[in-house]
Amino acid sequence: MTGRYPFSGIPSGWYVIAASDELRPGDVVGRRYFGRDLVLYRTMSGRVATVDATCPHMGAHLEGGRVAGETLRCPFHGFEFDLDGACVRTPYAQGAPARAQLRTWRVREQDGLVLCWWDVHDKPPEWSVPELDLAGWGGLGVHRYRIASHPQETTENSIDYGHFTSVHSFPNAEMTRPVETDGPHLQSGYAITATLGAIGLPRARVRVAFEVDVWGLGYSLVNLHMAGLGLRGRLFVLPVPIDEEHIELRLASRARHPIPGLGPLLRRVVHGQFRQEVEQDIPIWEKKTYLERPALAPGDGPISEYRRWARQFYPDPSSPAPGADSSRQQRLHTP
Numbered sequence: 463m464t465g466r467y468p469f470s471g472i473p474s475g476w477y478v479i480a481a482s483d484e485l486r487p488g489d490v491v492g493r494r495y496f497g498r499d500l501v502l503y504r505t506m507s508g509r510v511a512t513v514d515a516t517c518p519h520m521g522a523h524l525e526g527g528r529v530a531g532e533t534l535r536c537p538f539h540g541f542e543f544d545l546d547g548a549c550v551r552t553p554y555a556q557g558a559p560a561r562a563q564l565r566t567w568r569v570r571e572q573d574g575l576v577l578c579w580w581d582v583h584d585k586p587p588e589w590s591v592p593e594l595d596l597a598g599w600g601g602l603g604v605h606r607y608r609i610a611s612h613p614q615e616t617t618e619n620s621i622d623y624g625h626f627t628s629v630h631s632f633p634n635a636e637m638t639r640p641v642e643t644d645g646p647h648l649q650s651g652y653a654i655t656a657t658l659g660a661i662g663l664p665r666a667r668v669r670v671a672f673e674v675d676v677w678g679l680g681y682s683l684v685n686l687h688m689a690g691l692g693l694r695g696r697l698f699v700l701p702v703p704i705d706e707e708h709i710e711l712r713l714a715s716r717a718r719h720p721i722p723g724l725g726p727l728l729r730r731v732v733h734g735q736f737r738q739e740v741e742q743d744i745p746i747w748e749k750k751t752y753l754e755r756p757a758l759a760p761g762d763g764p765i766s767e768y769r770r771w772a773r774q775f776y777p778d779p780s781s782p783a784p785g786a787d788s789s790r791q792q793r794l795h796t797p
C-alpha cells in the first residue's frame with residue numbers, strides 16, 4: 463500500500479468528466495483525470511471526444527490545438543485526427559502516417575453530462591448509466607470542486623446515515639429502503655423531517671424522502687421528494703479521480719414542480735441547499751483516514767454492504783497494468 467488510501471488503483475466505471483455546457487462546439491480543453499493528461503473537445507457538429515493529450519507525431523500537447531470541422535488539429539505540425547484518433551490529414555503532400563494513432567477514450571453524453579469510461583486494463587464497459595426522462599424537469603445546476611478525497615469516500619457518504627444528524631443537522635433520519643445491489647447498481651432509501659428555513663419558513667416542517675441510486679463509484683443520484691410541497695429533485699454526486707488521492711467533484715441538480723413558474727426558483731433553492739450540505743462534508747473528507755476495519759455501531763448505515771459491493775470496481779492487484787506503461791501508470795497500480 464502506498465499513499466493515503468488502501469485501494470489498488472483507480473476503480474473502473476463511468477465518470478462524469480464535464481457537464482455538457484462546459485464544452486461548446488470548437489472548444490478544446492486540457493484536463494488531468496485518472497492520473498493522465500487528457501484533452502476534451504467538441505466538434506463543430508456537436509460530438510464530444512476525449513483523447514490523450516500527447517500528439518503521437520512528435521509529442522506536442524494537444525490542448526493548444528483546435529477543432530477543424532470534425533477533426534482535432536495539433537498546434538505543432540498541424541496533423542489532424544478524427545474521432546477515432548486516426549491521423550487523417552497532414553499539411554504535407556504525402557499523406558498521413560498510420561502509426562500516428564491518437565489514443566481515444568470512450569465517452570457518452572447524456573442528460574447534460576459527459577461520461578468517460580475508465581478501466582485500467584482498457585476492458586470495454588459491460589454496463590452503462592441509464593438515461594433519465596427529463597420531461598418536466600428544469601435545467602441543470604452544476605458546481606465543481608477540487609478536493610483531496612476518493613470516489614469510494616464521496617459515494618459512501620450517501621449511505622452513511624450516522625453523519626446525517628451530526629454533520630447536516632437532519633432530524634430523525636430513518637431508513638426506508640435497505641441497501642439492494644444488482645451488479646454495478648446500488649439502491650437505498652431514507653427519509654427525514656426537515657424545516658423550510660431555506661425558503662424563509664423556519665418553523666414549517668415537511669417530510670423529505672430520498673432514494674439513492676448509485677452506478678459504480680462515479681455516479682450517485684439522490685432522488686428527493688417533498689410530497690407535501692409537490693417538489694422533486696435530482697441531486698447528482700459526481701466524483702472523477704484526478705489521481706489516486708484527489709478528485710474533481712461535480713454537484714449537479716435538477717428540480718421539478720407541477721407549477722412550471724416555480725421551477726427556476728426551486729432549482730436554485732434545491733441546488734443551494736445541496737451545495738451547502740456537501741460543503742459540510744468536504745473538510746471531513748479531506749482530512750479523514752479511510753479505515754479498512756471501522757468500529758461500526760448500530761445506526762451507522764449499511765457501510766459494510768456498501769464496501770463489499772464497491773470491491774468489484776477495483777483492478778486485481780495481482781495483474782499489472784498492460785501495455786507500454788509510463789512510470790506514472792506503473793505507480794498507479796503498484797500496491
Ligand code: FES
Pocket residue numbers: 517518519520521522536537538539540541
Ligand atoms: S507533434 Fe503534433 S503534429 Fe507534430
Ligand SMILES: [Fe+2]
Pocket residue numbers: 619625629630739740743
Ligand atoms: Fe454528507
